[in-house]
Amino acid sequence: MVGPRIGFLFPGQGAQFVGMGKEAALRHPEAHKLYEQADQILGYSLSRYCFEGPEEVLTQTLYAPPAIFVTSLALFSVLEKKLPDLKPDFVAGLSLGEFPALVAAGALSFQNGLKLVKARAESMEQAAQQNRGTMVSVIGLSQEQCAQVAKESGSEMANLNAPDQFVLSGSEPSISRASELAESLGAKRVIRLKVGGAFHSSLMEPARQRFSAALGEISIHAPKCFFMPNVTACPESDPERIRTLLSEQLTHPVRWIESMTHAKSLGIRRFIELGPGRALKGLAKRIDSSLEVLSFEKADDLEALESALERA
Numbered sequence: 001m002v003g004p005r006i007g008f009l010f011p012g013q014g015a016q017f018v019g020m021g022k023e024a025a026l027r028h029p030e031a032h033k034l035y036e037q038a039d040q041i042l043g044y045s046l047s048r049y050c051f052e053g054p055e056e057v058l059t060q061t062l063y064a065p066p067a068i069f070v071t072s073l074a075l076f077s078v079l080e081k082k083l084p085d086l087k088p089d090f091v092a093g094l095s096l097g098e099f100p101a102l103v104a105a106g107a108l109s110f111q112n113g114l115k116l117v118k119a120r121a122e123s124m125e126q127a128a129q130q131n132r133g134t135m136v137s138v139i140g141l142s143q144e145q146c147a148q149v150a151k152e153s154g155s156e157m158a159n160l161n162a163p164d165q166f167v168l169s170g171s172e173p174s175i176s177r178a179s180e181l182a183e184s185l186g187a188k189r190v191i192r193l194k195v196g197g198a199f200h201s202s203l204m205e206p207a208r209q210r211f212s213a214a215l216g217e218i219s220i221h222a223p224k225c226f227f228m229p230n231v232t233a234c235p236e237s238d239p240e241r242i243r244t245l246l247s248e249q250l251t252h253p254v255r256w257i258e259s260m261t262h263a264k265s266l267g268i269r270r271f272i273e274l275g276p277g278r279a280l281k282g283l284a285k286r287i288d289s290s291l292e293v294l295s296f297e298k299a300d301d302l303e304a305l306e307s308a309l310e311r312a
Helices: 022-027 029-042 046-052 064-082 095-104 110-130 143-153 172-184 202-215 239-251 256-265 279-287 301-310
Strands: 006-010 090-093 134-139 156-162 165-170 189-192 270-274 292-296
Touching: 006 095, 022 029, 022 046, 022 064, 029 046, 029 064, 029 110, 046 064, 064 095, 064 110, 064 270, 064 292, 064 301, 090 095, 090 256, 095 110, 095 239, 110 202, 110 239, 134 172, 143 156, 143 165, 143 172, 156 256, 156 279, 165 172, 172 189, 202 239, 256 279, 270 279, 279 292, 292 301
Parallel strands: 006 090, 006 270, 270 292
Antiparallel strands: 134 165, 134 189, 156 165
């Protein structure tokens, strides 16, 4: 039996930028079709926000997640058309990225995935209004140091992105205190994130409850390849367990370091990052320098991607 060879990775909220997906939609009918479908499903012109902005709208919690979801899958559709024999042996996504990952794995339809992303964004926005909070990225401290900062400040660990990069989430006072503590411990950088709430923390419990109801109305199938959930960082194939984990993800940390380490243990050392930005490529290098991530962010990347895959 041939072991797993390649994984597909999908970025999360924050990767968006004005103009994303425009080239792919202009050059590839399959990508254009997805944007058209999304506009119809959502009832507004998501494609316009992606291609033209304005940035202040595209970055909002209500619009950024659907925009990243559709752009990631538009690129995936191009890859499917151009390289039909290339199938993922493994999929994972950072937070929001789990939804396009599940579509790529055949566990969700595009339509149902988009409906879930919309419901999730609305639930998160409502919870953020109910329980005000924010997030901060800490670079240069160990996981143990960041856990101690979280404990002392009353914040929570939200993202375990790389051995030297962690994100804390919580109320405004707790994040202010966490920032001070991290700096006092010698953090290289402490960056307030431009987000609308304390995501991946207990402050998102109202969102988890609302989103659970939306998840109950959507069909989820067993993935056709390894799917690595953020909450457990262990492969999961049971549809009902996946449904539960998608809900729990809103209040639990993203265990990205463990996810990538586990992927390597499964024989996955090469990945394709599909979607806006190249953040996951950067994180992979910091987690394990032996991991290779090829980027497919815009139409012009396709030729270089094909050449790299041919050299495998």
